[in-house]
Amino acid sequence: MAGRREECLWKKHIAEQLKLRDRVQRQAFEEIIHQYNRLLEKSDLQAVLSERLQTDKYDQSRHDLSPGSDASRNDALSQEMAQMRIKHQEELTELHKKRGELAQNVIELNNQIQLKDKEIQSNEAKMLEYQQQISGLEGECRELRSQLQDLERANQTLKDEYDALQITFSALEEKLRRTTEDNQELVSRWMAEKAQEANRLNAENEKDCRRRQAKLQKELADAAKEPLPIDPDDDIEVLSEEAGGKGTGEASPNRPLSRTPSKRISQPPPGLLDSIHNMFGRRRSLNSYGSSPENAEMASGSSVDVRVPSTALHIFDAHDGEVNAVRFSPGSRLLATGGMDRRVKLWEVVSGRCEQKGALTGSNAGITSIEFDSAGSYLLAASNDFASRIWTVDDFRLRHTLTGHSGKVLAARFLLDNARIVSGSYDRTLKLWDLRSKVCMKTVFAGSSCNDIVCTEQCVMSGHFDKKVRFWDIRAESIVRELELLGRVTSLDLNPDRTELLTCSRDDLVKIIDLRTNAVRQTFTAQGFKCGSDWTRVTFSPDGSYVAAGSAEGTLFVWNVLTGKLDRTLDKGHSSAVNSVSWSPSGTFVVSVEKGSKAVLWSDM
DSSP states (O other): OHHHHHHHHHHHHHHHHHHHHIIIIIHHHHHHHHHHHHHHHHHHHHHHHHHHHHHHHHHHHHHHHSTTOOHHHHHHHHHHHHHHHHHHHHHHHHHHHHHHHHHHHHHHHHHHHHHHHHHHHHHHHHHHHHHHHHHHHHHHHHHHHHHHHHHHHHHHHHHHHHHHHHHHHHHHHHHHHHHHHHHHHHHHHHHHHHHHHHHHHHHHHHHHHHHHHHHHHHHHHHHHHSOOOBOTTSOHHHHHHHHHSTTSSOOOSSBOOOOHHHHHHHSOOHHHHHHHHHSSSOOTTOOTTOSOHHHHHHHHOSSOOOOOOOEEEEEEEOSSSOEEEEEEOTTSSEEEEEETTSOEEEEEEETTEEEEEEEEOOOSSOEEEEEEOTTSSEEEEEETTSEEEEEETTTOOEEEEEEOOSSOEEEEEEOTTSSEEEEEETTSEEEEEETTTTEEEEEEEOSSOEEEEEEOSSEEEEEETTSEEEEEETTTTEEEEEEEOSSOEEEEEEOTTSOEEEEEETTTEEEEEETTTTEEEEEEOOTTOOOOSTTOOOEEOTTSSEEEEEOTTSOEEEEETTTOSEEEEEOSSOSSOEEEEEEOTTSSOEEEEESSSEEEEEEOO
16 A cells, blocks of 8 residues: 555656646747747748749740730839849848757757756656655664654653662661661660669679778788788788688798788779770780781781882783782782682792682672681682672682672671671671671661771771771770771771771872871872772781882882881882782782782882
8 A cells, every 4th residue: 555655656746747847848948939830831931922923923924925015014023023032032031040040949959858858867766766765764763763662661661660769769768767866776775774784883893892802801800810920922812811711721931911912902804904905906815817826926027027029020910800909818828819800819929920829709790809817718808799708718619608788898807706707888887797607797887988997806997988987896886986087098907016007098198097096197198199099908018117009100109117208119010000009928029909900029039
């Protein structure tokens, strides 16, 4: 049906074009052709008249030759006929001239008609071609309209889903707000109850202390009644023991009274001293680098021979794409790198070169953070797929996958007991995980995206997008204190004694914070140093004497902590921004990784 309609339209169009050609080309020359035909007729009439005149002249001549003709009459008639012939001859010449001009015009018009016919044929061919193109374009338009309708339906579906998600998000935000308020109320109540309990315990301790003091005074009074010599170096506990249990042994002959009990009673409980000392430091009896003596010696930093890097020993392609994290094992034998290719690769440093030992797989997105446990047996990695994972280093097997965050996990760290880890996420929360039960023990809302974490025994320090460093008490789930910097915090690191905190921020400043005074002790900067991203990592040397940081222009900067001045600038290794730097616990090597795919092994060799 559509084909017949198109055929009728085509024929109608041709007929209209022919009529238009007749109106434009035929009517303009119709009068000329009509006049030309009249001239032809007139010329034919003149020819007939001339022939008739010749005939009449011939007849007249014959008549003149007959006897009795009038000579004067013949002369007049001859003159008249000569004038008429001349006149007709001029008219005939003029007509022939006009006839030639008209013939020339006719020839020119015929040529123009032929040209117009050719143009019409060419236009008709173009029209046919254009008609075909129009048909094809109409088909494409129909397909595009169909696709547009499908896209509009899909867009409407997505819009409806977005509206539903927005409503759900608003409801969840309201629920979160109410939950936060309830949590704050519960924390306040809990803190009040804890304060009451502490007051009650203090009262009981005071009563017990007074009771022990009264008992001790009574025992001293009883002992003073006995005429026995007392040694001034003996402890009163022996005396009290003898006084409490007579007959268990012989008394020393040189034993005087002592005032040691009063001094001992006035000392605070040992647990309180340990709690205060270990809030931001390590217990003296705890080995934070594992049970190995070599690791303990290396952790203390007292016997580490730190070498300030000066030469790029080995430049190699670590990953297929951006390399985000790098970390040495506690024994400095292995090196781990993590990148956007969703893998963690293990490298062994042999003769100044990094040889790949294996790859740890299982992550569904890019790796953001890496850390070994204190013994070097397990490796913890955070990734952009909202999870943290733990592998065993010996067999490259995935052991734990910790999921629960609603945003990419930017940092994850082992606590000093190696049985718990802390993770910080883009969803503005910190989570404490128990590896024995594989569950999340606590979730703390930080209020801002967490970019990096470091841990002591009972304190977690987190650096955030809102330019703040927060100090958390793990036991109380509360902020001990906050410290605000001038830029977004990208990295945190602790010195070996865990008394100083190293920070890097987007204001292109590297700072050392004294944890005992909660104040900035030193600030490092240099011309050309620029923090390249929100996850640029910096590091202390193993003895805490140097600080290494990478710049957005691919340069490695090393500052001396003792002098506070720039010690080295290494710019022959990277071609893009440096993301992370790690100093080996042995102090021999430094490794830096970049936004490209390369890693560089540095040393002073």
